[in-house]
Amino acid sequence: MTITSLGLVLLTIIGAATPLLFAALGELVTEKSGVLNLGVEGMMLAGAVVGFAVTVTTGSSFLGVLAAALAGAGMAFLFGVLTLTLAANQVATGLALTIFGIGLSALFGSGFVGVPVAPLPKLSIAGLSDLPFFGPLLFGQDALVYLSIVAVAAVAWFLKRSRPGMILRAVGESDLSAHSIGYNVIAVRYAAVLFGGAMAGLGGAFLSLSYTPMWAEEMTAGRGWISLALVVFASWRPWRVMLGAYLFGGVTILQLYAQGAGGLGVPAQVMSMLPYLATVLVLTIIAAGPWKGRLDAPACLGKPFRPST
Amino acid sequence: MNDSMNRRDFVLGTAAVAGALTLAGRRVLAAEPTKIGFVYVGPVGDYGWTHGHDVARKAVEAAYGDKVKTTFVENVAEGPDAERVIRQLATSGNKLIFTTSFGFMESTLRVAKQFPNVMFEHATGYKTAPNVSIYNARFYEGRAICGTIAGHMTKSGIVGYIGSFPIPEVVMGINSFTLAAQKIRPDIKVKVVWANSWYDPGKEGDAAKALIDQGADIMCQHTDSPAPLQTAEARGIHGFGQASDMKAFAPNAQLTAIMDEWSRYYVQRTKDVMDGTWKSQSVWQGLKEGMVGMAPYGVAVPADVRKAANATRDGIVAGTLHPFTGPIKNQAGEVKVADGQTMSDGDLSKMDWYVAGVEA
Numbered sequence: 001m002t003i004t005s006l007g008l009v010l011l012t013i014i015g016a017a018t019p020l021l022f023a024a025l026g027e028l029v030t031e032k033s034g035v036l037n038l039g040v041e042g043m044m045l046a047g048a049v050v051g052f053a054v055t056v057t058t059g060s061s062f063l064g065v066l067a068a069a070l071a072g073a074g075m076a077f078l079f080g081v082l083t084l085t086l087a088a089n090q091v092a093t094g095l096a097l098t099i100f101g102i103g104l105s106a107l108f109g110s111g112f113v114g115v116p117v118a119p120l121p122k123l124s125i126a127g128l129s130d131l132p133f134f135g136p137l138l139f140g141q142d143a144l145v146y147l148s149i150v151a152v153a154a155v156a157w158f159l160k161r162s163r164p165g166m167i168l169r170a171v172g173e174s175d176l177s178a179h180s181i182g183y184n185v186i187a188v189r190y191a192a193v194l195f196g197g198a199m200a201g202l203g204g205a206f207l208s209l210s211y212t213p214m215w216a217e218e219m220t221a222g223r224g225w226i227s228l229a230l231v232v233f234a235s236w237r238p239w240r241v242m243l244g245a246y247l248f249g250g251v252t253i254l255q256l257y258a259q260g261a262g263g264l265g266v267p268a269q270v271m272s273m274l275p276y277l278a279t280v281l282v283l284t285i286i287a288a289g290p291w292k293g294r295l296d297a298p299a300c301l302g303k304p305f306r307p308s309t
Numbered sequence: 310m311n312d313s314m315n316r317r318d319f320v321l322g323t324a325a326v327a328g329a330l331t332l333a334g335r336r337v338l339a340a341e342p343t344k345i346g347f348v349y350v351g352p353v354g355d356y357g358w359t360h361g362h363d364v365a366r367k368a369v370e371a372a373y374g375d376k377v378k379t380t381f382v383e384n385v386a387e388g389p390d391a392e393r394v395i396r397q398l399a400t401s402g403n404k405l406i407f408t409t410s411f412g413f414m415e416s417t418l419r420v421a422k423q424f425p426n427v428m429f430e431h432a433t434g435y436k437t438a439p440n441v442s443i444y445n446a447r448f449y450e451g452r453a454i455c456g457t458i459a460g461h462m463t464k465s466g467i468v469g470y471i472g473s474f475p476i477p478e479v480v481m482g483i484n485s486f487t488l489a490a491q492k493i494r495p496d497i498k499v500k501v502v503w504a505n506s507w508y509d510p511g512k513e514g515d516a517a518k519a520l521i522d523q524g525a526d527i528m529c530q531h532t533d534s535p536a537p538l539q540t541a542e543a544r545g546i547h548g549f550g551q552a553s554d555m556k557a558f559a560p561n562a563q564l565t566a567i568m569d570e571w572s573r574y575y576v577q578r579t580k581d582v583m584d585g586t587w588k589s590q591s592v593w594q595g596l597k598e599g600m601v602g603m604a605p606y607g608v609a610v611p612a613d614v615r616k617a618a619n620a621t622r623d624g625i626v627a628g629t630l631h632p633f634t635g636p637i638k639n640q641a642g643e644v645k646v647a648d649g650q651t652m653s654d655g656d657l658s659k660m661d662w663y664v665a666g667v668e669a
Contacts, residue, residue: 217352256519268503
């Protein structure tokens with residue numbers, strides 16, 4: 001494999017990983033606050049269709065991306081009202097949100113099937129973007145790719161170093177203690193859920209505006225579910241989410257390249273399983289290794305908060 | 310999960326409609342529209358396979374207006390779910406039911422046995438019954454035209470082919486394409502990458518990137534989304550659309566597209582049911598009957614290539630050219646079809662080997 005083709009492979013991997021990274025990072029923050037939102041797929045679809053529709057209608061991809069984040073947050077708000085205000089079961093509500101998102105996005109997007117859109121502009125810096133190998137990789141991406149990486153750093157810093165981040169984690173680890181020392185558990189969780197929705201929306205927008213610039217029903221094709229698995233895979237740590245997203249994207253892409261290069265002597269179906277096998281393997285290693293039990297799931301994950309007073 | 314939701318809505322909805330109709334039916338006898346049901350495996354907005362069937366459903370409505378009433382259920386999983394949906398359509402008074410995916414075969418047959426007065430049309434299957442017809446299109450004929458064009462247009466001699474699943478329908482298409490391309494360019498290589506999905510735009514696009522990075526300068530697909538063609542457009546190579554004219558996604562890249570043209574057949578079969586002349590049959594129609602159509606040639610196709618492609622099409626329509634005419638060798642170099650022989654429809658529908666030149 002020449003250096004140029006390696007660059008091309010890496011470019012493709014970045015494309016495959018970015019939507020997963022957005023959605024998983026958002027879900028990580030949501031889960032850190034103690035809320036399990038299984039509606040990622042639905043929120044991604046909402047973001048994908050609204051981002052696409054707004055970009056096509058207004059001609060501005062910036063507005064489109066913004067609207068996608070809002071659409072994801074809007075779906076998440078609905079989830080918040082049901083699970084946080086009304087204390088409905090989070091698992092059931094999350095599943096419903098996914099199903100609802102599939103239907104709603106199909107309805108909303110029915111007029112946009114088969115409509116082309118201009119993809120998100122890619123960064124172009126004279127001199128730098130034309131560099132061999134590093135040019136397109138480092139200086140030739142679109143804004144969402146850079147944003148996804150900045151977001152990882154920001155979330156990592158926020159959760160670990162900032163005061164609001166610590167409050168968020170406290171709420172996720174022990175909602176009653178946080179409540180008893182005066183923090184508004186529900187408000188913190190709303191914020192986390194809305195952030196998760198906005199990020200899933202951005203992941204969806206990346207799909208419909210950059211990765212495959214079009215709208216088609218259910219175009220997320222299960223990426224929301226993979227993102228959910230990535231959060232566990234990363235044991236709720238932002239940088240590991242990034243590692244997981246790129247690893248997962250990498251294995252998916254490499255098996256396609258391997259097939260094109262004549263295969264590795266194993267059936268194509270087995271190669272398609274590889275990313276999932278890798279996930280299961282890593283999860284098993286994490287769960288059974290010497291650091292056993294240190295999966296670090298937030299203690300209050302999935303439990304509705306009902307203050308006794 | 311979306312299946313179950315659609316199905317639940319549908320069951321509730323049809324229960325209500327059925328109730329209303331039985332009440333209404335006692336009063337109005339004459340002007341009852343003929344009810345026709347459609348079962349789809351994917352979403353109508355897929356811009357591929359299911360979209361094509363839904364276009365034909367609308368054509369039936371357009372042709373007969375108030376005289377027909379169509380109902381469709383989308384996203385029906387192949388398997389036991391399908392049987393419930395088909396039975397529901399039969400009990401709610403549909404006289405003709407189109408089940409548009411291979412995996413609905415057994416379900417269709419079981420329900421058909423219980424409803425001898427309801428006619429069924431099953432796409433791409435191989436089992437008939439007195440009230441079950443089967444129909445399929447000879448897509449491989451369209452693939453031969455694509456192969457002819459690819460043979461002329463490729464510079465690298467490498468074609469990328471994105472497959473869904475290695476079933477006879479797909480294998481046949483790959484072989485037909487390769488054989489036609491080899492007539493122009495004997496050394497052509499067709500690299501196949503399996504997406505293991507009929508529909509995953511992201512993965513299809515990635516497969517296209519992988520193939521282009523490995524030297525392919527023509528992209529062919531047997532998956533349903535326009536993503537591979539879009540990738541071809543972005544990378545400045547050419548390709549073929551699948552199921553619909555995908556020119557909007559790849560104005561420069563699309564050379565032509567194979568189009569599923571079910572409308573004429575659906576309108577005809579609806580008429581047969583309304584006239585009471587419907588009979589069970591098994592049809593496999595192609596370019597000649599208009600069940601397979603080709604999108605207009607793209608801007609990149611030069612005049613001499615258009616001429617060659619037209620010659621392939623005309624030969625197939627006239628019956629003078631069969632895409633599977635020997636000598637045909639498999640990948641191991643064994644002669645599978647002798648010189649001058651053509652493959653029978655039966656052998657084609659079971660095809661499980663690749664011709665020489667295919668890398669799969």
